[in-house]
Amino acid sequence: MINKDTTxxxxxxxxPSNNGTYFHNYLYQKLGLNYIYKAFxxxxxxxxxxxxxxxxxxxxxxxxxxxxxxxxxxxxIDPSAQAIESVNTIVNNGGHLVAYNxxxxxxxxxxxxxxxxxxxxxIVQGSGGMAKAVVAAFKNAGFTQLKIYARxxxxxxxxxxxxxYQYLAxxxxxQADILVNVTPIGMQGGKEEFDLAFPEPMIAQANVIFxxxxxxxxxxxxxxxxxxxxxxxxxxEVLTLQAVEQFVLYTQQRPSDELIAEARDFTKAHx
Numbered sequence: 613m614i615n616k617d618t619t620x621x622x623x624x625x626x627x628p629s630n631n632g633t634y635f636h637n638y639l640y641q642k643l644g645l646n647y648i649y650k651a652f653x654x655x656x657x658x659x660x661x662x663x664x665x666x667x668x669x670x671x672x673x674x675x676x677x678x679x680x681x682x683x684x685x686x687x688x689i690d691p692s693a694q695a696i697e698s699v700n701t702i703v704n705n706g707g708h709l710v711a712y713n714x715x716x717x718x719x720x721x722x723x724x725x726x727x728x729x730x731x732x733x734x735i736v737q738g739s740g741g742m743a744k745a746v747v748a749a750f751k752n753a754g755f756t757q758l759k760i761y762a763r764x765x766x767x768x769x770x771x772x773x774x775x776x777y778q779y780l781a782x783x784x785x786x787q788a789d790i791l792v793n794v795t796p797i798g799m800q801g802g803k804e805e806f807d808l809a810f811p812e813p814m815i816a817q818a819n820v821i822f823x824x825x826x827x828x829x830x831x832x833x834x835x836x837x838x839x840x841x842x843x844x845x846x847x848x849e850v851l852t853l854q855a856v857e858q859f860v861l862y863t864q865q866r867p868s869d870e871l872i873a874e875a876r877d878f879t880k881a882h883x
Contacts, residue, residue, distance in 0.1 A: 619647045620667070621862050624660055624682075625675035627799075628653050629827055632673055634879040635855050639867055642874070647863065654678075661685035665707055671862035672702040673855075676796075679741030686711040696748045698741035701858050712861060715742055718853035719749035722845055728790065728820065730754040735786060737809055738794030739767035742824055744774075746794050751775045759788070762795075783811060791815065792822040798831035809833045819843060826851040829880065852876050 623632045628651040636649035647670070654660040657678045662685060664672045674682050679698045683689065686702060686709040693699045693713040701712040734755055736747055739762035750758055761780040762768025772779035780786060793809035808815070810833070815821060821837035826847035837844050852872065860866050867875070 614648060615646070617646055619645075619670045621647060621649045621671040621673075622664070622669055623649075623651045623673035623675065624654055624657070624678055625651065625673075626653060626677045627675075630883060631826065631851060631879060632855060632858075634882050635852075635875050636859060636862075638875040638878045639859060639871065642871055643863075643865060643867065645863060645865070657681050658685050661702065661709070664702060664704055665709055668704065668707075670704055671858065672704075673858055674700050674702060676740060676742070683711065685709075692716055696741075696744040698744045700741070700745075700854065701861060703861050713745055714854040714857035714861075715745040715850065716749055717857050718850045719746050720753065721853055722822075722849060723749060723753045726820070726843070726845060728753075730756075732757065732789035732819070733787070734758040734790040734792065735761060735780070735783075735788040735810075735814075736792045736794060737761045737783075737797075738792075738824075739764055739771045740794070743771060743794040746792055746824065747771060747775050747777070751777075759786070761786075783814065786814060787817050788814070789818060790820040790822065791818045792824065793831075793833055794824045796825070798823065798825045798833050799827060807832065808836055812836075815840060815842070820845065823847055824850055827883075848876075848880075 633649055633651050640647040661682050682699055688710045690712045693711045699711040700715045703710045759778045759780050760768055760772045761783055769779045791810050797807050797809040820843045822845040823831050823833045824847045825831050829848040834844055834846055
């Protein structure tokens with residue numbers, strides 16, 4: 613029952629989805645929390661963030677393309693976001709807005725979970741906010757043989773220089789043990805929805821394919837890599853892990869692994 617004491621959490625995204633809506637609201641209900649979660653988009657990120665403070669909205673998830681543009685409008689930037697100059701979570705503590713990045717935490721946990729060898733060669737495609745989280749996580753995990761490719765040479769070069777890696781002007785004749793897609797290629801509704809993020813020969817010689825795109829969970833890249841017998845890491849895993857960390861920041865409660873799995877399955881079933 614929604615009432616005057618119900619705590620509101622939201623998301624701000626260029627392409628709003630029901631991922632967070634289903635996931636968070638399922639957990640609120642199961643844990644008996646008087647919270648509700650709603651997805652939004654905006655054409656004015658500054659006013660939207662000011663609205664989080666003015667309306668007493670407890671938490672705000674931040675997705676593309678607002679992960680960097682929201683930063684000037686918060687009061688404090690946690691080290692997790694400051695280190696990668698990118699935000700995916702804003703927490704409102706009585707009008708004081710603190711920005712975090714739980715994407716970074718999720719990537720770091722997945723590198724550990726899948727026991728990725730730090731001596732492996734890696735190519736990361738992308739140069740936006742999420743790409744920074746990915747590259748920083750690999751950097752802090754001790755990976756030294758990492759290269760970055762991005763269609764935007766300026767942002768790609770900047771990201772490579774920021775973490776001491778090499779920028780690639782193109783993917784011609786490139787190879788790596790681990791391929792990571794951090795672009796919208798394969799994203800549901802995108803103009804390149806049915807394209808592979810990497811050339812087939814690159815995928816054939818790689819050991820691990822990591823696609824950060826979460827919608828759909830089975831991107832063309834993930835499907836093709838599975839058919840080729842590659843180890844895969846999906847954007848769905850990233851999405852679930854980072855959402856759990858957001859949930860904890862908003863509510864100060866950490867759900868059990870069983871409940872997290874229920875919320876994930878509920879979300880998948882209703883999308």
